[in-house]
Structures are given as C-alpha cells and as structure tokens.
Amino acid sequence: xxxxxxxxDAAGMSAASRAKRHSPDMEAIVLEKTSDVSYSACGxxxxxxxxxxxxxxxxxxxxxxxxxxxxxxxxxGHEARAIDPQAKxxxxxxxxxxxFSFTYDKLLIATGGSxxxxxxxxxxxxxxxPLKSLDDARKIKAFITASNVKKAVILGMxxxxxxxxxxxxxxxxEVAMVKPGLFFLPWMDRDLAEQVQKEVESHGVKLHLGxxxxxxxxxxxxxxxxxxxxxLEADLLIPAIGITPNSQMAVKAGLETSVGxxxxxxxxxxxxxxxxxxxGDCADAYHVVTGKKTWIPLAxxxxxAGWAVADNVNGKNxxxxxxxxxxVFKVFDLEVARTGLNMREAEKTGFDPASVTIKAxxxxxxxxxxxxxxxxxxxxxxxxxxxxxxxxxxxxVAHRINAGAVALHxxxxxxxxSLTDMAYAPPFGPVWDPLLTAANQLVKKL
Amino acid sequence: xxxxxxxxDAAGMSAASRAKRHSPDMEAIVLEKTSDVSYSACGxxxxxxxxxxxxxxxxxxxxxxxxxxxxxxxxxGHEARAIDPQAKxxxxxxxxxxxFSFTYDKLLIATGGSxxxxxxxxxxxxxxxPLKSLDDARKIKAFITASNVKKAVILGMxxxxxxxxxxxxxxxxEVAMVKPGLFFLPWMDRDLAEQVQKEVESHGVKLHLGxxxxxxxxxxxxxxxxxxxxxLEADLLIPAIGITPNSQMAVKAGLETSVGxxxxxxxxxxxxxxxxxxxGDCADAYHVVTGKKTWIPLAxxxxxAGWAVADNVNGKNxxxxxxxxxxVFKVFDLEVARTGLNMREAEKTGFDPASVTIKAxxxxxxxxxxxxxxxxxxxxxxxxxxxxxxxxxxxxVAHRINAGAVALHxxxxxxxxSLTDMAYAPPFGPVWDPLLTAANQLVKKL
Numbered sequence: 001x002x003x004x005x006x007x008x009d010a011a012g013m014s015a016a017s018r019a020k021r022h023s024p025d026m027e028a029i030v031l032e033k034t035s036d037v038s039y040s041a042c043g044x045x046x047x048x049x050x051x052x053x054x055x056x057x058x059x060x061x062x063x064x065x066x067x068x069x070x071x072x073x074x075x076x077g078h079e080a081r082a083i084d085p086q087a088k089x090x091x092x093x094x095x096x097x098x099x100f101s102f103t104y105d106k107l108l109i110a111t112g113g114s115x116x117x118x119x120x121x122x123x124x125x126x127x128x129x130p131l132k133s134l135d136d137a138r139k140i141k142a143f144i145t146a147s148n149v150k151k152a153v154i155l156g157m158x159x160x161x162x163x164x165x166x167x168x169x170x171x172x173x174e175v176a177m178v179k180p181g182l183f184f185l186p187w188m189d190r191d192l193a194e195q196v197q198k199e200v201e202s203h204g205v206k207l208h209l210g211x212x213x214x215x216x217x218x219x220x221x222x223x224x225x226x227x228x229x230x231x232l233e234a235d236l237l238i239p240a241i242g243i244t245p246n247s248q249m250a251v252k253a254g255l256e257t258s259v260g261x262x263x264x265x266x267x268x269x270x271x272x273x274x275x276x277x278x279x280g281d282c283a284d285a286y287h288v289v290t291g292k293k294t295w296i297p298l299a300x301x302x303x304x305a306g307w308a309v310a311d312n313v314n315g316k317n318x319x320x321x322x323x324x325x326x327x328v329f330k331v332f333d334l335e336v337a338r339t340g341l342n343m344r345e346a347e348k349t350g351f352d353p354a355s356v357t358i359k360a361x362x363x364x365x366x367x368x369x370x371x372x373x374x375x376x377x378x379x380x381x382x383x384x385x386x387x388x389x390x391x392x393x394x395x396x397v398a399h400r401i402n403a404g405a406v407a408l409h410x411x412x413x414x415x416x417x418s419l420t421d422m423a424y425a426p427p428f429g430p431v432w433d434p435l436l437t438a439a440n441q442l443v444k445k446l
Numbered sequence: 447x448x449x450x451x452x453x454x455d456a457a458g459m460s461a462a463s464r465a466k467r468h469s470p471d472m473e474a475i476v477l478e479k480t481s482d483v484s485y486s487a488c489g490x491x492x493x494x495x496x497x498x499x500x501x502x503x504x505x506x507x508x509x510x511x512x513x514x515x516x517x518x519x520x521x522x523g524h525e526a527r528a529i530d531p532q533a534k535x536x537x538x539x540x541x542x543x544x545x546f547s548f549t550y551d552k553l554l555i556a557t558g559g560s561x562x563x564x565x566x567x568x569x570x571x572x573x574x575x576p577l578k579s580l581d582d583a584r585k586i587k588a589f590i591t592a593s594n595v596k597k598a599v600i601l602g603m604x605x606x607x608x609x610x611x612x613x614x615x616x617x618x619x620e621v622a623m624v625k626p627g628l629f630f631l632p633w634m635d636r637d638l639a640e641q642v643q644k645e646v647e648s649h650g651v652k653l654h655l656g657x658x659x660x661x662x663x664x665x666x667x668x669x670x671x672x673x674x675x676x677x678l679e680a681d682l683l684i685p686a687i688g689i690t691p692n693s694q695m696a697v698k699a700g701l702e703t704s705v706g707x708x709x710x711x712x713x714x715x716x717x718x719x720x721x722x723x724x725x726g727d728c729a730d731a732y733h734v735v736t737g738k739k740t741w742i743p744l745a746x747x748x749x750x751a752g753w754a755v756a757d758n759v760n761g762k763n764x765x766x767x768x769x770x771x772x773x774v775f776k777v778f779d780l781e782v783a784r785t786g787l788n789m790r791e792a793e794k795t796g797f798d799p800a801s802v803t804i805k806a807x808x809x810x811x812x813x814x815x816x817x818x819x820x821x822x823x824x825x826x827x828x829x830x831x832x833x834x835x836x837x838x839x840x841x842x843v844a845h846r847i848n849a850g851a852v853a854l855h856x857x858x859x860x861x862x863x864s865l866t867d868m869a870y871a872p873p874f875g876p877v878w879d880p881l882l883t884a885a886n887q888l889v890k891k892l
Contacts, residue, residue, distance in 0.1 A: 010877075040811050043872045047812070057812045288867070299877045300870050321865050328869035337869055365486050366493070366503045398874035399845035402866075402881075406849045409866045410856035419767050420848075420855045421734070423774035423783055424746050426489045428844035431456075431745045435848075 001026045003313050004090060004104035006080040006249070008032030008063075009041070010299055011280025012110035014306030015313075016072045022314050028072050029102060031092065033079035036134040037063050042299055044137040045160070049167035051145065055138050075100075083107065083253040085273045106275055106313045109250055109263060110306065113243035113281035113297050118155065122216035127223055128237045131164060143236060149173055153225050153234040155213060157184060159329040159336075161240035162200065166332055168236075169203050176206040176232050178225065179241070184209060187342055189376035191357045192392045199334045208232075243297060245282040258284045259295040267319035269309045277312070279305035286322030289340050289387055289408055290349040296325055324408040325388075328398045335397035339405040340388030343378055352381040354445040360434035362396045364426035371395060375438040377414070379446050384413040389435070396429060403435055414442045447472045449759050450536060450550035452526040452695070454478030454509075455487070456745055457726025458556035460752030461759075462518045468760050474518050475548060477538065479525035482580040483509050488745055490583040491606070495613035497591070501584050521546075529553065529699035531719045552721055552759045555696055555709060556752065559689035559727035559743050564601065568662035573669055574683045577610060589682060595619055599671050599680040601659060603630060605775040605782075607686035608646065612778055614682075615649050622652040622678050624671070625687070630655060633788055635822035637803045638838045645780045654678075689743060691728040704730045705741040713765035715755045723758070725751035732768030735786050735833055735854055736795040742771055770854040771834075774844045781843035785851040786834030789824055798827040800891040806880035808842045810872035817841060821884040823860070825892050830859040835881070842875060849881055860888045 003019050005012045008030045016028045030037070038061040047053050066072045077095035084091070091101045115130035117123055127147065129140045143149065152168050154161045154177045161177060168175050177200075184207060185193040201207060211227035222235040245262040247255075256272040258264040263278035265271055267286060271278050281297035283305065301323055311318040328337040346353035355378045363370045373393035380387055389404040391397045407417045418439035424431050432440070449465050451458045454476045462474045476483070484507040493499050512518045523541035530537070537547045561576035563569055573593065575586045589595065598614050600607045600623045607623060614621050623646075630653060631639040647653060657673035668681040691708040693701075702718040704710040709724035711717055713732060717724050727743035729751065747769055757764040774783040792799035801824045809816045819839035826833055835850035837843040853863045864885035870877050878886070 040872065042870070042877075043810050043812055046814075046872055050814075060811050298870065300868065300879075300882075303877055304865070321862070323867040326867045326869040328871045328874055330871060330873045335874070339867075339869065364489050365506050366489055368492075368496075396845055398869065398871065399842055400848065402846065402868045402879070403848035403852045405868055406852040406856070406858075406863070406866050409862070410852070410858065412852075412856065416767070416855070417852070419750070420852050421769040421772045421785075422746065422848045422851055423772040423785065423844065424488070424744070425774045425776060425844065426486065426492055427776045428774055428781070431488075431749055433746075433848070436746075 002103065002105050003028045003108070004102050004106070005030045005108040005110060006090060007110035007112055007280070008037035008074060008076070009110065009112050009280065010302035011306040012108065013038050013066065014303045015108050015110065015279065015310045016066070017070055018307050018310035019313055020070050020072055022310065024071065030072060030074045031078040031080045031090065031102070032074065032076045034133060034135060035063070035076045037066060037074065037076065039134045044131060044134070045163035045167040048137060048141050048164070049170040051171065055134065055141055058134060058137070080249065083249055083276070085253050085276060088275060104275070106277065108309050109271070109276065109278040109282060110280045111246035111249065111282045113245050115239060116242050116244050117239050118213050118241065120213050120215050122218070125216055125218045125223060127235060128216065128239065130239045131160065132243065140238070144171060144173070147235055149235040151222070151234045152236040152238065153178060153232050155179070155237065155239045156241035157207065158240060158242060159327070162331045163329060164238055164240060165200065165205055169205065174204070176208060176234070178208045178211050178213065178227060178232070180210065180212040182210045189342070189355070189357050189390055192374045192376050192390055195374055195392045196331060196334060196336055199332050203332050243281065245295065245297070247282050250278065250282070258293045262295040264293070267322070268312050268317070269305050269320070270312070277309040279309050288322040288324045292349060294323070294325070296323060298327060321409065324405050326401060326405040328401060333394050334392060335395065336392050337397050337401035338388070338390045339401050340386070340408045341378060342388055342390065346378055346380065346387045351387060353378050353387055354381050354442065356438055356441040356445060358434070358438045358441055360437050361430050362393055363428065364430055367426045373397060373434045375434050377438040377442045379414040379442050381446050384415060384446050386412050386414045386417050400435060414439050414446055418443055448549065448551050449474045449554070450548050450552070451476045451554040451556060452536060453556035453558055453726070454483035454520060454522065455556065455558050455726065456748035457752040458554065459484050459512065460749045461554050461556065461725065461756045462512070463516055464753050464756035465759055466516050466518055468756065470517065476518060476520045477524040477526045477536065477548070478520065478522045480579060480581060481509070481522045483512065483520065483522065485580045490577060490580070491609035491613040494583060494587050494610070495616040497617065501580065501587055504580060504583070526695065529695055529722070531699050531722060534721060550721070553723065554755050555717070555722065555724040555728060556726045557692035557695065557728045559691050561685060562688050562690050563685050564659050564687065566659050566661050568664070571662055571664045571669060573681060574662065574685065576685045577606060578689065586684070590617060590619070593681055595681040597668070597680045598682040598684065599624060599678050601625070601683065601685045602687035603653065604686060604688060605773070608777045609775060610684055610686060611646065611651055615651065620650070622654060622680070624654045624657050624659065624673060624678070626656065626658040628656045635788070635801070635803050635836055638820045638822050638836055641820055641838045642777060642780060642782055645778050649778050689727065691741065691743070693728050696724065696728070704739045708741040710739070713768070714758050714763070715751050715766070716758070723755040725755050734768040734770045738795060740769070740771070742769060744773060767855065770851050772847060772851040774847060779840050780838055781841065782838050783843050783847035784834070784836045785847050786832070786854045787824060788834055788836065792824055792826065792833045797833060799824050799833055800827050800888065802884055802887040802891060804880070804884045804887055806883050807876050808839055809874065810876055813872045819843060819880045821880050823884040823888045825860040825888050827892050830861060830892050832858050832860045832863050846881060860885050860892060864889055
C-alpha cells in the first residue's frame with residue numbers, strides 16, 4: 001500500500017505520521033515543495049516580534065526526524081504539478097529541475113493555501129512580503145533588520161494582519177493598515193469590534209478603512225502605497241488580505257470544489273475521487289451549526305483532518321462531525337474570540353436570529369484586577385438554539401469561548417446553555433459567568 | 447400572595463429579587479438572622495489577604511437597597527426557629543429578643559450551611575475563628591490586627607482552607623495546616639494533587655496529614671493545638687473542615703432530607719411539602735452525570751436555584767437540569783479545577799471508568815511564558831461517555847474546565863468531545879488544546 005501525500009505541512013505531516021504509526025509497513029511518501037515541514041505557522045508573528053529569537057525555533061520537527069524516527073519517505077524540494085486520477089500518478093519537478101512521477105494507492109492533497117496578492121501595479125517591488133510559509137517569516141525578519149524598517153503598511157485587517165501589526169509595533173515600527181471595506185472586523189458585532197479598533201489605535205496604529213489599493217511604487221527610500229485619496233510611505237508592505245485554497249491541481253484533475261474554491265470533501269475527507277483525500281487549508285468542511293459546507297482554514301482543523309485521512313487510508317471508517325468556526329487571536333492587550341455564526345451568517349443560512357451584547361466583569365465583584373469582558377451571543381428564535389458567540393476582553397476570553405463551541409457541537413438551546421454548571425472563583429469571574437449572563441439575557445429575546 | 451424566605455444570602459436574595467421583579471405586587475418577606483445580605487462570601491479570603499481593604503467592600507447590595515429599590519420586606523436580625531407546615535407559619539425571635547410569627551403562601555428555606563467545628567476540648571477558646579459569614583470575616587480580620595497574629599493553624603485542606611492559607615501567607619503569617627486524612631486533596635488524581643501540594647509547601651506552609659485533632663489549649667501567648675504525635679503553637683486557629691447544611695428546622699418540620707443531611711428537593715426545588723421550597727447550601731441537587739442526588743454547596747448553584755424558586759412561586763414550571771460538580775480555586779500561583787466525577791465516584795455510581803493523566807503546555811510550542819497544564823480525564827468503558835475532568839496549572843485552567851462541564855451536561859462521549867472545534871492561538875495553548883489531547887489519549891483506553 002502506497003499512501004502518497006502532496007504537501008508536508010499540518011494536514012500532510014499529521015496524516016503521514018499517524019498512518020505510519022498505525023501501519024508501520026505502509027509506504028508513506030510526502031512531496032513537499034519547500035524544505036520546511038512541521039513548524040508553527042501561527043507562531044510566526046510572535047517570532048517576528050522578537051529580534052533575538054531565531055526563526056528556526058518555530059520548527060517542531062525536522063524533515064530528517066520524520067524520515068529517521070517515523071520512517072516517512074519525505075521528499076522536500078518536490079513540487080507536485082499534476083494528478084492523473086485514472087493512472088493514479090502524481091507528476092512534478094524537483095527544486096533541482098528534475099521531473100518526477102509517483103504512483104499511489106491512496107492520495108492526500110494537502111496543498112494548503114496561498115496569500116492573496118492584490119492584482120495591482122507594482123506588487124512585484126522589493127519590500128512587499130506576505131506571511132504564509134516559514135520562508136516568508138525568514139524573509140520578513142531578515143528584511144526588517146537589513147533594511148532597518150521604520151514604517152510598514154499592512155494590507156488587510158484580519159487576524160494575521162493584526163498579529164503582524166502587533167509584532168511590528170513591538171519592533172518599534174510605525175504601522176498603518178489599509179483595507180477597502182468600511183468596517184473594522186466586519187464579521188463582528190459593532191460594539192465588540194469598536195473595542196478592538198480602539199485597542200489597535202491606542203498603540204499608534206493608523207487604520208485606513210474604505211481605501212482600495214491602486215498601485216505601489218518603488219521610491220529612493222522605500223515604497224509609496226497609493227489608494228484614491230490616500231498615499232502612504234513605507235519600507236515594508238505586508239499583504240494580509242486572506243488566503244486562497246491551493247486547489248488548482250485538484251481542479252485540473254477533475255475533482256469537485258466548493259466554498260471559496262476549496263476542494264470538496266465528505267465527512268471522511270474523501271474528494272469526488274474514490275482514491276483521493278483532501279485536508280487542511282485546501283479543503284472544505286461541514287459546519288456543525290448550519291449543516292452546510294464551509295471553508296475555514298485553521299490549524300486544528302488541518303491537523304484533525306490529517307489524522308482522519310490516515311485512519312481512513314488504514315481502513316477505518318472515520319467521519320468528522322465538522323467544525324463550528326472557533327477562532328481566537330490576541331491583539332495587544334486584548335483577547336478576541338468567536339465560535340459559531342454571527343447575525344448575518346445566521347440569517348443567510350435560514351435561521352431567525354436574535355442577539356444580545358453584554359458587558360461583564362473578568363473577575364468577581366470587588367476582586368482586584370477586574371476588567372470588562374464583552375459578550376455577543378446569537379440564538380435562533382424558531383428553535384431556541386444557540387448559534388454563535390463572540391467575546392472581547394483583556395483576560396478570560398480565549399478559553400471561555402470553548403464552552404460555547406462544545407455547546408454548538410451539541411446543538412444546545414440558549415436556555416440549556418444558560419443552565420450549565422460553570423466553575424466559579426473570585427479571581428476568574430463573577431458568580432454568573434459572562435457566558436451565562438449573556439445566555440440569561442438572550443433567552444428573554446427568543 | 448405572600449412569599450416568605452428564611453435566609454437572606456445568595457439563594458434567598460436571588461429568589462426575593464427575581465420574584466418581585468416579575469411580580470411587583472407580590473409580598474416578599476425575607477427573614478435574615480444577621481444584619482448582612484448579599485455579599486461575596488467567596489471573596490472573603492481575598493479581602494482578608496489585604497489589610498488595607500475594607501471588609502465592607504464585599505457587600506454587593508445593602509439591606510436598605512433591597513428594601514427601597516426592590517420593595518422586598520427584608521427583616522434583618524430575624525432568626526427563624528420553627529416551621530409549621532400545617533398552619534403555614536414560621537416563628538422565631540429577633541436579635542432584640544422579641545418573638546415573631548409569619549404566615550406564608552409559599553416558603554423558601556435558604557438557611558445555608560454552617561462550618562463544622564470539631565467536637566474536641568478547647569474549641570471555645572478565643573482565637574478560634576471559622577470563616578463562613580461576613581461577620582466571621584470581620585472577626586478574623588480584626589483579630590489578625592489586634593492580636594498581631596504571627597502564626598496560624600488551619601484545620602482542613604479543602605479549598606476554603608487553602609484560600610485562607612494563601613491569604614494568611616500574604617499577610618506574613620506563618621501557616622500550618624492539619625487534617626486527619628493521609629491524602630492531600632483526596633478527591634483528586636494523585637499526580638495533580640502532588641502539584642498543588644508542592645505549590646503550597648513551596649510557600650513555606652507546613653502540611654500535617656494524618657493528624658486527628660485531640661484538643662486546643664489557651665496559653666499565655668496564644669493556643670496550643672494538640673494531635674497524637676504533634677503539637678503546634680498558634681495565635682489563630684481556623685477550622686475549615688467543611689460545612690454542614692442548616693436543615694435542622696426543615697427536619698423538625700418533617701421535610702425529607704438526603705445526601706449529607708441536606709434538604710431533599712425535586713428538579714423544581716420543591717421539598718416534600720407542596721408549599722415549601724429549599725435552595726442554596728441547605729438543599730440537595732441532581733447530578734447530571736450520575737442522575738442521582740448530590741450535595742455540593744457552591745455559589746452559582748445557590749443563585750440559580752433561587753431564581754428557579756422565584757419562577758415557580760410565580761407560577762412557571764421551571765425544572766433545573768442539575769449540576770455537574772464544576773469548581774475552581776486558586777492557590778498561590780496555581781489554578782485548580784474540576785468538573786464531573788473522579789475515578790472513585792464513577793466506580794461508586796455504577797460506571798466502569800478508565801482515566802488518563804497528561805501533561806500539556808499552556809501556550810504553543812516555542813511561545814514565551816509557557817507552563818505545564820496537567821489534565822486528568824475520566825471516561826466510561828461501557829458507554830464511552832466523558833465522566834469528569836480535573837486540571838492544574840499556572841494559567842489556562844479556570845475557564846478551560848467549562849468546556850468539559852458543557853460536554854457533561856450533554857452526555858458527550860469522550861470521542862465526541864475529542865472532535866470538538868476549539869479555538870487556537872499560540873499565546874493561549876497548543877494547536878491541540880490540553881483537553882483535546884487528554885480526550886485523544888482517553889479514547890484509546892475506552
């Protein structure tokens with residue numbers, strides 16, 4: 001049995017490792033176009049923030065360790081270019097320019113995603129550096145030092161953009177952020193988004209909303225970033241307007257795609273071809289709350305999908321329940337988290353939603369060090385179901401959101417959630433947890 | 447309609463407030479024997495820890511505010527002594543020594559609990575001060591200052607004892623703790639309990655396990671606490687070996703009792719008498735995991751039960767799903783939390799349990815500030831169900847436990863829990879949340 005894997009990142013290496021662990025005799029070949037496998041991609045902004053830390057600290061396991069300790073036939077510098085589902089072969093080219101071809105019994109496409117680069121003039125200038133791969137992190141970090149970066153512009157205000165914003169501010173860089181949309185964190189309740197926006201601006205970051213990029217020009221000292229009615233000077237420009245799934249090869253092979261061009265997979269991670277799986281940032285998933293397909297490229301989803309593929313390749317019949325869209329990020333002194341649907345998503349997917357936004361305290365009445373926790377909660381008037389939660393606060397947000405995620409996995413009603421027995425002690429929250437207070441309020445509106 | 451409430455603490459005042467809010471015309475009379483209502487009992491150790499903070503800061507709402515703003519007929523200094531369920535009257539005596547008698551349509555017994563005082567010689571000496579009421583906190587705080595307390599002994603090593611231990615250490619007091627049992631935190635997995643024990647001992651606290659108290663004697667300079675083979679000198683002795691439900695009046699009135707002598711109530715908080723409810727530390731509850739009665743006196747349970755009684759007195763038909771035994775406390779630099787059953791409780795209640803204990807990290811690989819999180823997880827081999835979780839760590843424990851609590855409310859399997867979509871970012875945990883890692887390990891043993 002030959003298990004061939006295209007892509008040696010989270011999903012690909014998780015699948016290879018687990019497949020070999022459970023079936024040591026299987027042949028597991030991984031084709032990775034770069035020389036990096038198994039690193040903490042989400043940790044890159046935090047590494048970049050600290051000039052004294054080595055980018056290589058982000059490597060969790062080296063390619064050689066995968067080969068020697070786990071018996072995985074890991075081919076770095078191997079770029080897959082085409083899949084032939086009839087012949088069950090993958091062809092491509094090595095970084096030395098040699099053609100290669102591998103047959104497979106089972107194939108996993110784990111090609112990840114690529115940063116979206118705006119299609120405007122001048123995006124090929126030096127000093128324009130997206131952050132997706134470990135090599136991107138190396139380039140950004142080297143560039144900051146070599147070019148003595150003093151000013152940066154970030155395109156986009158999503159969580160990668162915000163994490164990079166914080167990292168650059170920590171490095172003493174003056175940061176401006178630009179996006180075409182008029183709303184900061186448009187998926188978020190306005191009251192909560194306002195807290196995050198204030199936090200970012202309070203660190204001297206200039207947020208330019210409603211500005212479409214027109215062009216980028218190289219100047220004597222750096223770059224000029226031009227939008228209608230706005231011109232910004234910068235040494236470094238980071239495009240962080242999102243990623244797109246690397247599904248081109250799958251499309252050419254005739255595989256079905258879905259949301260955002262991601263490769264369509266069933267609950268067992270199988271594509272429309274019997275012998276081909278897809279997992280990670282290139283593949284879609286089922287949303288537990290809506291029951292519909294969604295595409296949310298995040299690390300846990302990729303790792304878990306990789307495991308499920310390995311189990312299925314090994315003859316098990318694993319089906320994943322799907323995802324609920326849980327995410328958290330830190331921006332300066334704030335924790336920002338979400339799970340499930342927001343009002344607009346709930347409306348679009350056929351619910352009749354109502355929501356509340358409350359302010360609660362992060363610690364008990366009179367306990368020192370108290371701060372505000374904002375909770376936005378969405379429920380369905382028809383079924384009474386909990387649909388989604390958003391939270392913002394200086395503490396107690398990141399892990400609290402998971403109680404909501406578990407509730408969503410169980411299709412709990414808001415009333416049922418409001419009656420759950422949550423732990424209380426004065427240093428950690430009020431007697432009525434902020435989540436319970438929000439649920440108690442929302443119950444009245446359903 | 448007259449709604450009479452015995453006890454003006456968490457359950458009683460929650461019930462009175464909510465009943466009046468929903469039915470402003472109802473007559474709500476609260477009989478409270480002390481002069482204090484609505485204070486943060488759990489916050490008392492943290493207040494005692496700080497000499498410059500006023501005990502009165504713990505008061506959330508004054509008696510006068512309940513009277514003036516909510517129209518509650520709150521009678522402080524009124525000690526109820528007997529219930530006549532046939533005549534539907536409650537009789538008692540005021541702090542001025544006057545008899546009183548009230549009739550009721552519906553009665554709530556919210557008499558709370560009392561600290562257990564060991565029945566040994568010398569427990570009536572000065573300087574022996576339990577901590578249950580706000581007045582207890584006033585006395586302890588005044589005594590520490592007035593007697594210039596340098597050495598204290600705490601009887602018991604439960605969470606109130608440990609919180610008081612930390613408070614006294616912060617005040618510069620040398621603390622020894624004594625208990626008859628041989629095991630520190632006997633309800634906890636040994637590996638986890640060991641972490642907590644080490645933390646306490648690392649702050650210079652002497653833990654004397656396996657020592658039964660024999661007597662306490664007054665000396666010229668303070669107290670001598672004597673156990674077989676152990677003699678301790680102290681200025682202050684705090685008995686913190688637990689509380690007992692104040693159910694004597696209910697027993698005399700012929701009401702049924704259950705676990706630990708607590709007043710037996712149904713899911714609607716009704717006692718064995720049609721017109722009498724009980725809520726808070728004096729009443730029992732259903733355990734969601736076992737389906738059986740339990741008695742866990744905690745603040746959220748009391749508040750929620752008070753609300754449910756108010757709704758039922760107001761003609762609704764509210765039934766509470768029960769509790770899962772979620773609790774958290776802080777001791778020095780550790781967060782300690784639990785939800786659900788431990789191995790012994792699971793065995794006793796008819797499950798066929800298996801468990802794992804894992805060590806995980808509080809932040810992502812290579813993220814600064816990382817510390818160890820210990821997770822102990824219990825599941826049922828017969829049904830695959832998740833039964834309980836315990837956690838210890840310097841951060842990320844207190845709120846994480848609630849994801850487990852919500853899973854228990856939904857009777858989730860360990861496998862189902864292991865597939866939940868939890869939020870991830872490097873400052874807050876590894877890609878695989880410690881809870882997921884524990885579940886992934888436990889699934890293999892079920």
